Amino acid sequence: MKLRNVMMFVLTLGISNFALAAAEITIKFSHVVAPDTPKGRAAEKFKQLAEQKTGGKVKVEIYPNSQLYKDREEIEALQSGAVQMLAPSMAKFGPMGAREFELFDLPFIFPNQEVLHRVMDGDVGKKLFAKLDTKGVAGLAFWDNGFKQMSSNKPMHSVADFSGLKMRIQSSKVLGAQMKALGANPQVMAFSEVYTALQQGVVDGTENPVSNFYTQKMNEVQKHMTMSNHGYLGYAVIVNKAFWDGLPADVRSALSQAMKEATVFEREIAQKDNDEALAKVIAAKTTTVYELTPAERAEWQKVLLPVHKEFEEGIGKDLIQSAYDAAAQVAKEQSAAKKK
Numbered sequence: 001m002k003l004r005n006v007m008m009f010v011l012t013l014g015i016s017n018f019a020l021a022a023a024e025i026t027i028k029f030s031h032v033v034a035p036d037t038p039k040g041r042a043a044e045k046f047k048q049l050a051e052q053k054t055g056g057k058v059k060v061e062i063y064p065n066s067q068l069y070k071d072r073e074e075i076e077a078l079q080s081g082a083v084q085m086l087a088p089s090m091a092k093f094g095p096m097g098a099r100e101f102e103l104f105d106l107p108f109i110f111p112n113q114e115v116l117h118r119v120m121d122g123d124v125g126k127k128l129f130a131k132l133d134t135k136g137v138a139g140l141a142f143w144d145n146g147f148k149q150m151s152s153n154k155p156m157h158s159v160a161d162f163s164g165l166k167m168r169i170q171s172s173k174v175l176g177a178q179m180k181a182l183g184a185n186p187q188v189m190a191f192s193e194v195y196t197a198l199q200q201g202v203v204d205g206t207e208n209p210v211s212n213f214y215t216q217k218m219n220e221v222q223k224h225m226t227m228s229n230h231g232y233l234g235y236a237v238i239v240n241k242a243f244w245d246g247l248p249a250d251v252r253s254a255l256s257q258a259m260k261e262a263t264v265f266e267r268e269i270a271q272k273d274n275d276e277a278l279a280k281v282i283a284a285k286t287t288t289v290y291e292l293t294p295a296e297r298a299e300w301q302k303v304l305l306p307v308h309k310e311f312e313e314g315i316g317k318d319l320i321q322s323a324y325d326a327a328a329q330v331a332k333e334q335s336a337a338k339k340k
């Protein structure tokens, strides 16, 4: 009897060791942009940190440039468990029923990055992630890209210049309303299709931070870019919730730490990547880069700010108010610091 118990113990030990050796966890991380962008580089950083911190128990496979899935499909693939991790822009959450994310698409709501980070890193960010919980998705972090610029084959100085332009947008109702307020015709289209659509004249123009514009070679097919900084493009890094909750606790905690460090890295490089991309666009000389005058900017703001009110219900008045409050608080702190 005793011998039998010992044998059972040895057998169990053997099986559990075997299970451990074979327990490699794979995270497929799919995204739609080039590897050489803030999101692409941070995904690589996360891979490196995650594999190192889990001692090789976790392998992260990155699929950039819509190699696996386009915008809408990638969210479905995450929910079904075909991939485990994504970082879609906030503008892509509306179709899954999380319209609150469109707060980040509102034109001219964030005067600078400081305000933006306070909002996403505070209660608003928590509320957004809580909303995802109900959709089989867990939110891990917010990553930056940067402020968007307008591009087309026509100069865009005054609002009248947008009249009748077909402008590609991401799948956000706010972005649709923004383009309509400018007098343009918005066209929702997957990111991977934008270059060809611009080249073939299916659309006339688009909006994106310069890092996306340059790495997709849009400067080859867009003669004009206006540095308008009229809106923001950033990401929510998300995982399949059942996958995440099912991870061994030590693995989940190592991955959380890896994500934390990758996020610090991401936010450090995002602005720099956009500045460098702008220098490359200027050097390529295929796109004329225009800075709005203060009067032109004021005209854009006049037609675009009413979009906030239009979306009070869809996004939530309280969320919009949080952004206004953060902007007022940062302005107050900045002016007090100047007086010192």
Ligand code: LMR
Pocket (backbone or CB within 6 Å): 032, 033, 088, 089, 145, 170, 190, 191, 208, 212, 233
């Ligand atoms: C876009 O579709 O324009 C962006 O969301 C792409 C991205 O992920 O930065």
